[in-house]
Amino acid sequence: MSWRELLPPWLVIVAGLTGIVLLCISTKDVPVAPLRTKYGIVLDAGPSRTILFLYQWTTTKANKTGVIRECSSCPVQGLGVSSYSDSPQKLGKSLEPCLNWAQKEIPAEQHSQTPLYLGATASMRQLNLTNPILSDGLLAALTVALKSSPFDFKGAQILSSPAEEAFSWVAVNYVLENFFKYDWRGQLVPSTKGMAGVLSVGGTSTQFTSKVEEENQAPKEGVRLQLYGQTHNVYTHRCPCHSTDQLRSRLLSMLIQDQRSAKIVSNPCWPLTYSREVQWRSVHTVPCAASDHTSDIPAPEEVFNITGSSNPTACMRLVQSLLNSSSSCSFFKSSLSSVFKPLRTRFLVISEAMDFMRETVPSPDLGQAVNRLCGMSVKELVKDSHTSLDRVANYCIVSAFILHLSTKGYTFDFDRPAWTAFQKKMGDASSSWTLGYLLSLTNTIPQDSPSFLKGIEPGVWSLLLILFVVLLTGSFMRISYRVMVKENSFSNRNSSVFDDN
Template sequence: MGLTWRERAFTALLGAAAVSGLTTLILFLVEATNILLPADTKFGIVFDAGSSHTSLFVYQWLANKENDTGVVSQALACRAKGPGISSYASDPAQAGESLQGCLEAALALIPKAKHQQTPMFLGATGGMRLLSQKNSSQAEDVFAAVSQALSRSPVAFWGAELLAGQDEGALGWVTINYVLGLLVQYSFSGEWIQPLEGTLVGALDMGGASTQITFVPGGPILDTTTQATFRLYGTEHSVYTHSYLCFGRDQMLNRLLAGLVQSSPSLLVRHPCYHSGYRGTLALAPLYGSPCVQAAAPRDLGQNLTVEGTGNPGACVAAIRGLFNFSSCDGRGDCAFDRVYQPPVRGQFYVEASSPGQDGQLRDYCASGLYILTLLLEGYGFSQETWGGIEFRKQAGGTDIGWTLGYMLNLTSLIPAEAPAQWRAQSYGVWVAGVVFLVLTLTAILGATVVQLWLRD
């Protein structure tokens, strides 16, 4: 037997009341979630345009800051397709196009309502430094093309610039110490506190074109050109930092091979760092295209070079040592190599060494390993006693180690925090939702009771 029209009306009224109550409850919970957030979440985008590739990072932080510095976390890491932007010197437009895939991924992650307030910056490192030395006009064209492509996005584009080597090293130091919780950390009592002094670690960065060293020395920094100062979370930090252009992994391999070519009477080169049995052919012209290669080039760069591996570690180390000028520091305790001032290394260090790219080959592994060993021991001055304090990492705390996070931390001090009025607005919204929820619920109950009494009559 079917329901009477009165019973159907009663059922419909109860259903409407339930839907209204549930909808209001959902709105209430959404508003209640907002009040649990200390403040509005902000986002930032940073492109790291290195010599071998470009990476994009999206960072987020809460608008209320701790001693004028944001507590930042990594929300996205994306590696752009293709090589570094310096490789597009002959076709600058492609440099901008190569960044679009990662940019679209970032824009999909960040809420559209926050796009206009999201800063975006591209910092170019060793590869573009070399291109600027070799052909400043081409470097300017690449930067112009990249800027034009990125400025079309809906976010706030802050520019594409050449990042100084000192800044790259110092900002990398900030990143490592931040992700390790050595600049600021959350206590069990629910407060942000400053860690004990003397726990900060040093940073070593081995890129494709350059290498950087940054640490807090045990005494005063005598050469102010090697000093960088930051004020983070209410504390001032002063570090020693220096960047060595042409001492990155890829440029080291080029310089090493060019030196062997120069000492060979023919275009057949026996490479002590390549494994025995290796034999390969490569074009000469690209080898001498970098400003880092100072060796005299053969007259006919259109020829090919044949390289055979001999697998001789002793001869390999001797060839690698020839890339340094160690004698310029003889008798000086505050010198690394090439007459560069450096205080004695101190404390624990984290090393970020670039791995071979997609075109990396097994032949280069021996040279790369022995080069890093020579750089650390004879260049930077690590010893058997201090070697145990070195850790090789690509990430720390789930965050990529590099200069980009340090840049964003420093940037947050320039972005104002939200006004307290927003807290009042959020709280008011929660109370309004709660009142509306109670009113609708009581109305639904009252209506259902009336109808039920009506059906009984």
């Protein structure tokens, strides 16, 4: 049998082997279309006002938790939710402008798929304690208004204080890339920086929030969160007596009792030429001031003229003695240290005083920055601030309090680049818990199933292409050869016929 007769079966054998090879080659999924952007809305019903926060993220997740990238917000006109106790029907009407704004920001085809949440905080917590029927009525009015929106309303709830602080802790560590980070290829990889704590100094209380190192140390009032494939036990220690308002009142109470015989009471924590008339009733707050001087207490109606002397060293001594003399909310007890492990935990401080100091004082050293802030004149304070002088004048007291905590073993993040990055990613949003809240909820939001095509590696594809080209070329040559043979045979037969004639 000649090679010409063996060529066709061999071609068939090669084609069959090629098909078998194609079935055995591993393939990978290649997305047919780019990942779709999803949206989420969280309404922060705070004490003084309500803010609508709009977030967006891609459909991909990192260990079942979403990766939120952008944020914008819409402040609702009017006061906080609790102020509508006399007219709940007006509550839904106040939300309409921001809901309409969100409808324009989100593509219409995604309105019904956009989850909408509402979380109420401090004022509603207080109202729920004093008048639960009224707070339930306000939540019901909110539910009716939000259900009528085109978005997927998931519910309205009053957040507990530990939950609110835990979600703020999530937001801070997420923005600082402590859960994960992007490598040089733009892919998500676990972060090795460790979790930071959060010290939040507010007007009504100061909160220390941190992750508990070991599960058996977790207090009962802690919050357990599942994020990016890991479990985090977050604990918040709340101290009402160390809030901005209470620090100021307790300091003035101490100064008045120490200098009662003087006509003018000198305050080293206030700037020069700044003075105020203070009634004893307004500063002698119970129970926070009860642990301070208790002898020879002035009459409630007695008024004192307090003027600033701008003495950073004396102010630091006063704040330190004030905190050391406090019998409640000590940050330095061994029980608290065993929970927070302060020598191993870095804390990011959130307070108006620290924000002001970061913007106006270039020094990276916290002690030097506090000295410079406490030495500023009234003119300097007013020049660099958009808030009232009465409020800015107390920034020295708060910053001295934070410095005092830092010198007792805690490490506070006063690094300007880190804080700038945090502020840049948070934008102008005045709330951080909403970001952490939505991040934790992305675990329950279904992930889209994208369409894929099967693909093979480029090198294997090139090899198979060459193989098919050779196969087709050989088949074409064989067919051409057979045609030529037939034509020659036909021509020879015709020639024989003519020769016979």
